[in-house]
Amino acid sequence: MGEGRRGVVAKVSGPIVVAKGVEGVELGEVVYVGEERLLGEVVRVSAESFTIQVYEDTEGLRPGEPVEATGRLLTAELGPGLLAAVFDGIQRPLSEVAKVSGPFVRRGVRVNALPRNARWHFKPLARKGAKLSPGDVFGVVQETPLVEHRLMVPFDVSGRVREVAPEGDYTVEDPVLTLESGGRLVELTLKQEWPVRQPRPHAGALPLTEPLITGQRVIDAFFPVAKGGAVAIPGGFGTGKTVTLHKIAMHSDSRIVVYVGCGERGNEIAEMLEEFSKLTDPATGRPILERSVIIANTSNMPVSAREASIYMGITIAEYYRDQGYDVTLIADSTSRWAEAIREAASRLGEIPVEEGYPAYLADSIARFYERAGRVRALGSPERVGSVTILGAVSPPGGDFSEPVTVYTLRFVGGMWALDTELAYRRHFPAINWIRSFSQYADTLEGWWSKNVSPDFPQYRRRALRLLALASEVESIASVVGESALPDEQRLVLLASEILKEGFLRQTAMRGEDVFCKPEKQYWLLKLMIDFFERAYELVKRRVPVEEIARIPEIYEMQRVKEDERGLEAVKELYGRVMGRLEELAGKYGLRAGGSA
Amino acid sequence: MSDRLLEKVAELYSGKVYRGAKELRGSLLVVEGPFSAAYGEVVRILDADGRERVGRVLETGIGYALVEVLGEVEGLSTDVAIKFTGSTFKVRVSEDVLGRMFNGRFEPIDGMPPIVRGELRGIEGAPINPVAREYPRDFVQTGVSAIDGMLSLVRGQKLPIFSVSGLPHNRLAAQIARQATVRGEGESFAVVFAGIGLRREEAEFFIEQFRELGALDRMVVVLNLAEDPVVERLMAPRIALTIAEYLAFDLGMHVLTIMTDMTNYCEALREISAARGEVPGRLGYPGYMYSDLATIYERAGMIKGRRGSLTLLPILTMPGGDLRHPIPDLTGYITEGQVILSQELHARGIYPPVNVLPSLSRLMKSGIGPGRTREDHPYVADQLYDAYSRGVRARDLARIVGEMNLSERMRLYLKFADAFESEFLSQGFYENRSVEETLDRAWKVLSILPEEELVRIPQRIIEKYHPKYR
Ligand SMILES: Nc1ncnc2c1ncn2[C@@H]1O[C@H](COP(=O)(O)OP(=O)(O)O)[C@@H](O)[C@H]1O
């Protein structure tokens, strides 16, 4: 060991350690601290000493113990073996840690991020003599049955291929390609590194035109997120941030999911592992764990590693993006990450500006969300990939005016605002349809018109208008009582109730309704909006609202989403509902289809 | 330094002892000398009167250490002798702890000798590796309808009670501890009780409850009373959890840990943070309170390949009854749900006064249903929430517009809410209901509503369990 520069610990205060005796230490440099070689990162440098943030518990550490500066920045190890693994915030694979230290995480455990003994079947794509540039794909490995891992020339290397290993099984350390670059020979392996705090470069950003289909109606139809977009999901405790994000991780149509459990519960990671191993990809029958990377730095694990976990996650996400995949990065919760930044700042004695947060909080949040996007990757063959960021925000007291929520909303394109009142009523997902927004909705309407139905945008807008109207009528009703309302307004309440129960509410727990396909979303919306508009005509022409409230299909409209026959059931019900309204029209002597 | 102190030092301490502190600031001692203390190391401090205190190294540098004095600082001066023990705070664990009572420094308070057998363990514990966790799903029948029916507890869960001073949270916790069983297993829970800043009567209430049960030999008490040192409020729950972890994961017992009152814990944390001169966060509580509480609550759980479980039932009183106060707020962000007691229900004579709407059990979904409780359970619970929230809204509306002006449908929901509170929620302190009885009561009150209103229950389930079809 110990080719790094050595110094000594001068002071220990929690995770903050001051050391001296090393020349030329740089900010962000990785340092091993103490006899146990705890991992840390340099956060401040002064003339005689430097300050280290240690990623592990420092209890028992003493002044005078050695430190070793490595000359490297905090990096992610990138290569086959990332998928289906669970890492902590500094990329230690937790199942390997468990082998060394048992069911409790002891500190000072050193394990490689990628397994060194696993053999991967490498298929070369580059030929001897070919000229390779940064980002070029030189070979592939079937990392899991679900994902082909594309091996790219690192960004700081280019040159002519001197040697290529034949197709066969290699570990991540075996050289598989030799490049001749300016007279120098560079050996490439299946793995490479990237400093986590720096965005990986690409060949240009592309417009966001395709939705991430989540299967959650209120999201896809009303507040969609584009592939490559960024959305925040703020909400008080118990409003459904985690469940919503888990379901998206499980069912959305992204090729890769990177899930960062940042300062949250250990049991949620255990649950996710179980669910991801059980749920299979419909096309291949393989567990979706095989397309997922999990980073778990739970609330009781060291806070400083929690700060690093977000960067670790986004770097891995970018790496798969560069291979040409649509990646979703989920961060639950970004507030815990912000708090880790606050804690470090406060221990360093930095001046707090707002609720204890340092002045650079907004900047850190901005730089994180800016790493979302849809891009053309560097190198050939041409590849397009995306990173979509979905970030949970946990505002203290559920108050959205606190700094983390406020800054986050400046840098994202959408918000799924979770509502405590809805959660209390067990209306899930508790996404408030008045407060939420999506800047992607307008562009994505194009996708819906083309792929689902040309009149989808109209239905979407009419439904949102009905909900807004209903919320006004509800406030009137809360003053005068519902029975004092005119029939038209009572119909608005009835129709909005159907829409809330039958369309917006979607239980994540079981059965047919766990995932709703776009076409079924469209038909449900059409059913409820056409019902409302036709009924409205009737009510305007003196058909009592009670008559409409009594038709048995009202109950069915609220339940049909769960019908195992799926789309067929909705279409069939549509016919019956319209027929029933025509019957009523007939009974009151109104011509069918008469205009209002 | 006085001669008396020197004598005492010679008698008590062997090896190197440092004399005289540079400065005493609140409960912080600045000690200088040619040593290098370990971060977190335990320090023994002897004052001029020969009284010994314990401290902990909060910051350490070359030739100095900042020591936090645990316990009373009254009467302390810079004239002290200081001995670095070379180790961090540890407790000894073995089967001998069963049936015993300790204070917040792990000294026996039951008149029996200290624990001498067993392994020494640091009280901070180490985080359970998330991949080693077994996801909890064994339903615990508490015999309390509000909990079993709508906020089901599972073994290994951390489920706090949020209350207000004067409400019967202690009674509810005691009732749960008395009645809790896992169906199909005769085995009962071992109870570890951590009293934090408690009044003596409160502590005695719990101990009396367990005596009544004849459960004292399956119980461990760690007690920090209101008059005991504030710093020890931070240690009591950690000592209790270190013992609970040992019983659960080494001996394979199912352990129920009750901690009360966590509000006193948080206030101690604030006080000590202020004494350290740290930047205060919301309402003066330190910015790291979330992480600090997490190192306590996350110790609950189950571990793959180990038999036992650690279920955590913390109790806290919400200052000003405010759910948004940082103490309940941060707790709710960490725990796996919360059981909230309501002053209004209590005033109306309802016991247990659980306000189910803002309450939640996050692990309920995996602990109930076919093969665990009964197949109708998840649907019935969902429908109860929906109907009761409508009933409560109807009641609020009736106060404004008068009951006469409610629609007929809303009047039914109002009637439902009343019946729900009197027939489902209310029960006796000694009334232990089976989960079947709880669900049957739920059906009875739901049947006040027309069948078309039960949109959250599948037709098949309605036809099997609705009283009309039975
Ligand atoms: N989509 C959903 N369907 C059904 N129940 C849900 C849904 N979302 C949340 N819940 C319920 O709410 C509880 C809290 O949700 P969770 O996502 O853990 O909240 P948060 O992360 O915001 O604290 C869950 O345990 C579950 O009971």
Ligand SMILES: [Mg+2]
């Ligand atoms: Mg959550």
